[in-house]
Amino acid sequence: MRKILTVMGAAALAASLNAQAAETIYVGGSGGSTEKLYKEQIIPPFEAKTGAKVVYVPGNSTDILAKLQAQKGKQEISVALIDDGPMYQAVGQGLCSKVEDTSAVKELYPAARMVGDKSVGIGFIATGLAYNKDQFAKHGWQAPTSWQDLTDPKYKQKVVIPPITNGYGLLTLMMMARLNGGGEANMEPGFDAMIKKVAPNVLVWEPSPGKMAQMLQTGEAALVVWGNGRVQSVADQGAPVEFVYPKEGAVVIMVAGCVVEGAPQAKLGQQFLQHVVSAESQALMAQAVGFGPVNKTTKLSPEVARKVVFGPDKVNALISPNYDIINAKRAEWTNRWNRAVER
Known part of the structure; x- marks a missing residue:
């Protein structure tokens, strides 16, 4: 009888451990301050x-995508x-x-409801210009107001932009195309301007975000293309820097979330995504990492x-890129950028 009870106890313990293991979910997201x-x-x-x-499994977006693939x-x-x-x-x-489509997801801005309802935005980031105010004052320059300021010869060797493999470089190319008669479907004017x-x-x-922050802070970079949250982090450290929403519009970069198809614990995954876009979590993200809330009730x-x-x-003022076109052309544009732009 004791042997039977021992076996039953072991089985119950194993079942309990399996249940606990089954209630563990893995979430892939950015490292650093977000982690x-x-x-x-x-x-x-x-x-x-x-x-x-x-x-929480930290990594950059392309690494996490590669893991899913x-x-x-x-x-x-x-x-x-x-x-x-x-x-x-x-x-x-x-x-x-x-x-x-339940709970907090119903409270999202339409711009955060991504095409196909397979993912949602979890934070708005504005891509625009940032400048070192001391450097501008030293040279007697007016604060930048337009994407076209990037083309002004007076800023020679004073501009820093991330490469095309980074979202900010790609969106700079897109804006140069849009402002010169092209767009995602016709990138030729963008490459010509770049x-x-x-x-x-x-x-x-x-x-490197760290190197970018350092160059903006010291004034080695007088004018940059970057996200408002990252610029604010540098400003919060006391640096004389300021983010500018260009008059033509800032481009939205959304950090987005999805429950992985075929993932373990899909139900918990849905609950976690709802938790991330709740007004309470959105307020925490705005305060800690500078994400604009996607939940209207925040x-x-x-x-x-x-x-x-x-x-x-x-x-509503943010410019939304057409990623259907961008993703189809991304490899082609990257090769051309590496050959002709970033030399």
């Missing part, structure tokens, strides 16, 4: 509410939180499940609201 925010403030209340364990059919990651460009690729490759007018002003095509202090994309007026 810190999730681990310290966003994940703990979700774990307390659901009893689940959330393991490699693990197709045997996914380990339940929720992916990546930039909108790679997210459109993930959706197009069947790597994302339909987002449940090669002849912008590239001569560029000191370096800098991929409440922010005036100080935080001033620093992020907040409210329908700012959200």
Whole structure:
């Protein structure tokens, strides 16, 4: 009898351990300050509410997309939180499940409801210009107001832009095309402007956010293309820098989320995505990492609201890229950029 009870106890313990293991979900997202925010403030209340364990897997968007592609059919990651460009690729490759239209998802701005309802935006970032105010004052320059300022010869060797493999470089190319009679479907004017007018002003095509921040802070970079949140982080450290929404419009980069198709714990994944876009989580993200809230009901202090994309007026003014065209041409444009622009 004792042997039977021992076997039954072992079986119960095994079942209990399996149940606990089954309640663990893996979430892929950015590292750095975003990872810190999730681990310290966003994940703990979700774990307390659901009893689940959330393991945060840090990485850049392209690395996380590559993991989803490699693990197709045997996914380990339940929720992916990546930039909108790679997210459109993930959706197009069947790597994302339909987002449940319940709870906080119903409170999102229309701009955060991504095509096909397989993913949603989890934060708005405005791509525009930033400048070092001390450098501009030293040279007697007026504050920049337009994307076309990047072509002004007076900024020769004073401009820093990330490369095309970074979202900011790609969106600069897109805006140069749009402002010169082209667009995503006709990138020729963009390449022409980048090669002849912008590239001569560029000191370096800098991929590292840390190096970019340092160059902007010291004034080595007087004028840059970057996201409002990253610029605000530099300003918060006391640097004389300011973000500018160009008069033609700032371009939206959304960080987006999806529940991975075929992922373990899909139900928990849906619950976690709802938690991420809730007004409470959105307020935390705005304050900690400068993401503009995608949830219309989010409440922010005036100080935080001033620093992020907040409210329908700012959200509606953002320019949205056509990623269907961009993703189809991305490899071709990258090769051309590497040959002709970034030399």
